[in-house]
Amino acid sequence: KKKKKKKIVVPLWVCQGGFAGDSVVPPEHRLEKFKGKEMMATYNLGGAIPDAEFLFSSQTENVINRIRMVAKNVCHGVVYDEELHLKMRAIKDGKPGLELIYDAMDGYLSRRPAGKKLHDPLAAVVALVPEVCNYTHVTPHRVKGQWGSKLLRGAQQGRIDIAVSFNRQVFEEAFMY
Structure with a gap:
């Protein structure tokens, strides 16, 4: 008798990478070096473009419930x-x-x-203490090696969200726990 394979579902995948441009990040949370930008090359997603595009695609909807991106422009503030x-x-x-x-x-x-800059530690903290950041629902996209995010408007809620700001005090408390 063959054992039936158990379906594995990832409830939340946290990704350190991606970019949330001016159309996504509220003005008060924009870092000076990224003001006016909508797209940027990002190391983690840029190093595995086909894999990143697959993970964000509808093909993974039954395997990954939610994707949380910790954007480059938020990581650079930590x-x-x-x-x-x-x-x-x-x-x-x-x-x-x-x-x-x-x-x-x-x-x-x-x-x-x-x-x-604490890129990976911030993403690790987000996985454990999600309230360290504020998020908005987006659709990530890529053009010629650069990544950006399209804001989902109104009541639209996708399975992908991206960090648009962080709370330094909450981060430090979790990081130094």
Whole structure:
């Protein structure tokens, strides 16, 4: 007797990547370096274009319930800087993971005092603490290696949403937990 394969459904897939342009991000949350842009090349999606397009397609609707994108322009606002380093110093002792981060970033900040963008850590926090960001429903799209997002209007709700802003305090509390 053959065993029937169990259908696996992913309730939420968090993707660090994509881009939410001016037509998607409210003006008060736009980073200066991205103002006026609707499309940008993004490393993660650009490195696997056919795979990304497949994941966003209707072919995966029965396998992936929701897709949450943590956009490049939101990730670039999350920086491990001297301010976060001082907070980390105050709580790291006795916590091996935080001690490791602190020690690594101590050396990094001595070479690059402007800090380090926390792309992947933000996406990891979003997977565990979704309220760290605000989201809107979109359809991602690509043109000649650049990615953008088309806003779903009104009552339209798709299965894909994208981060348009983040709450630094919520991020820091989750990151340093």
